[in-house]
Amino acid sequence: MSRVRAWIDDTLWGAETAGRLFIVHVGLAVLIGARVALGSYRQLADTPDALVEPVAMLRWVHSMPPVGVFLAIQVVGTVAAIAAVCRWRVRWTFAVAWFAYLVLAGLRGSRGKVLHNDLLLLWVSAPFLLAPVVARWHGLADLRQQVTRRATGWPVRAATAICALIYFYAGYNKLARSGLSWVTGDNMRYVMLWGPRVGSPVWGDLARWVGENIWVARGSAAFILGLELTFPIILFVRRLKGPYALATMFLHIGTWFLLGLDYWAWALTVPLVLIDWPAVALRVAAFSATRRERREVRGGEPAEQLGEGAAVGG
Amino acid sequence: MSDRVPTSARLFVGVLLVLLLVGPCGGVEAWPVTRWRLFSANRQATDTRWLVQSVGADGSASTVSLEELPLGYRHAEWPMADLPRKSEARRQQVCEALAPAVADARPGTRKVALVKDEQELVQRGSDWQVIHRVTAVTTCDVPEGSS
Numbered sequence: 001m002s003r004v005r006a007w008i009d010d011t012l013w014g015a016e017t018a019g020r021l022f023i024v025h026v027g028l029a030v031l032i033g034a035r036v037a038l039g040s041y042r043q044l045a046d047t048p049d050a051l052v053e054p055v056a057m058l059r060w061v062h063s064m065p066p067v068g069v070f071l072a073i074q075v076v077g078t079v080a081a082i083a084a085v086c087r088w089r090v091r092w093t094f095a096v097a098w099f100a101y102l103v104l105a106g107l108r109g110s111r112g113k114v115l116h117n118d119l120l121l122l123w124v125s126a127p128f129l130l131a132p133v134v135a136r137w138h139g140l141a142d143l144r145q146q147v148t149r150r151a152t153g154w155p156v157r158a159a160t161a162i163c164a165l166i167y168f169y170a171g172y173n174k175l176a177r178s179g180l181s182w183v184t185g186d187n188m189r190y191v192m193l194w195g196p197r198v199g200s201p202v203w204g205d206l207a208r209w210v211g212e213n214i215w216v217a218r219g220s221a222a223f224i225l226g227l228e229l230t231f232p233i234i235l236f237v238r239r240l241k242g243p244y245a246l247a248t249m250f251l252h253i254g255t256w257f258l259l260g261l262d263y264w265a266w267a268l269t270v271p272l273v274l275i276d277w278p279a280v281a282l283r284v285a286a287f288s289a290t291r292r293e294r295r296e297v298r299g300g301e302p303a304e305q306l307g308e309g310a311a312v313g314g
Numbered sequence: 315m316s317d318r319v320p321t322s323a324r325l326f327v328g329v330l331l332v333l334l335l336v337g338p339c340g341g342v343e344a345w346p347v348t349r350w351r352l353f354s355a356n357r358q359a360t361d362t363r364w365l366v367q368s369v370g371a372d373g374s375a376s377t378v379s380l381e382e383l384p385l386g387y388r389h390a391e392w393p394m395a396d397l398p399r400k401s402e403a404r405r406q407q408v409c410e411a412l413a414p415a416v417a418d419a420r421p422g423t424r425k426v427a428l429v430k431d432e433q434e435l436v437q438r439g440s441d442w443q444v445i446h447r448v449t450a451v452t453t454c455d456v457p458e459g460s461s
């Protein structure tokens with residue numbers, strides 16, 4: 001029992017570097033700011049009241065707000081996100097940006113369909129509403145320190161657990177609702193064949209090709225279901241975070257190209273949270289330094305070789 | 315900086331995890347709490363769609379893609395899917411809400427029809443075709459002054 005407790009404790013509240021917290025916090029603020037600033041929200045103001053079906057959170061909204069309100073929320077949310085990126089009153093500005101994004105995404109979803117496009121980013125960002133503020137940009141040099149602390153680790157760890165749960169639920173629901181035939185049947189074949197008729201994919205012909213090749217379609221379905229159901233493994237085997245992050249990017253970018261569906265927020269959020277970017281940067285810097293050293297050593301070699309050759313020739 | 319996780323953070327994350335569990339475990343669909351049912355239904359060769367048709371002065375009907383309408387109308391298929399279970403008044407309400415936008419997209423529209431389209435995807439040679447079986451749900455007139 002104590003081992004289970006220790007595992008839960010480490011999974012949710014474990015130590016990470018201040019650098020990692022900083023990068024994820026800033027990255028999430030950038031993504032939220034981009035979604036708030038670039039999303040097509042203003043056009044929703046024209047939605048007739050008869051087509052408005054508010055989401056639970058906005059139950060009191062019976063009609064879409066006027067364009068001015070959408071614009072005001074977008075401006076406030078964007079400015080707050082920029083301020084959070086610039087590390088100005090981070091706790092408050094990040095919260096304002098997150099809340100603006102929540103309202104805008106809720107209004108976009110108030111048209112009768114449960115939309116998930118923005119939900120992963122919203123949920124994963126939520127722990128950062130209480131995250132400690134670790135540094136300003138000019139303090140980045142300190143962030144190279146590889147000291148891990150629980151005080152700076154818990155937002156990243158909690159966000160990782162939320163991410164893993166969301167993917168697991170997505171997979172579990174496929175299995176519960178459709179069974180294994182989601183993979184073994186014609187499901188993915190028809191996802192691919194119907195998809196381009198509904199959306200506007202970039203690679204509609206490739207989607208059709210996948211649909212017409214049943215084993216490719218089933219292989220794709222097995223990959224998706226396997227990825228989602230096994231996602232929580234990253235909480236046990238940490239070195240799998242990188243491969244899982246890359247696999248989700250492949251899945252969501254593929255969904256965009258083949259079906260024309262916008263899951264960019266998912267594709268960018270997962271690697272941001274799962275990959276330890278400061279550690280990657282240090283490894284790349286160390287690798288570059290090693291290569292440079294080798295090149296410098298090799299730069300001295302020709303003269304020596306010539307000398308050796310001359311000696312041999314002589 | 316002391317190396318401990320604040321109690322407020324523990325409580326907050328606990329609440330988030332409970333909310334995340336409520337959707338899938340309690341069957342609650344209350345956005346942003348959801349069941350995470352993404353692409354979970356098996357797709358088949360058959361599909362039911364809800365379409366908007368423009369009916370001209372000569373009575374000829376043509377389907378108007380919701381993508382032709384402004385963004386606020388593009389998810390109208392979801393409210394339309396509920397209409398068979400709704401009153402005639404609600405059906406008229408949805409139809410009349412769509413009518414001005416359809417008339418703008420298709421000048422010459424006299425009436426707007428909301429239809430249920432049971433589609434079947436069939437392969438004919440090297441091509442895939444959709445067979446449509448259309449049933450009218452409701453119709454309404456385009457309001458005066460709409461183009």
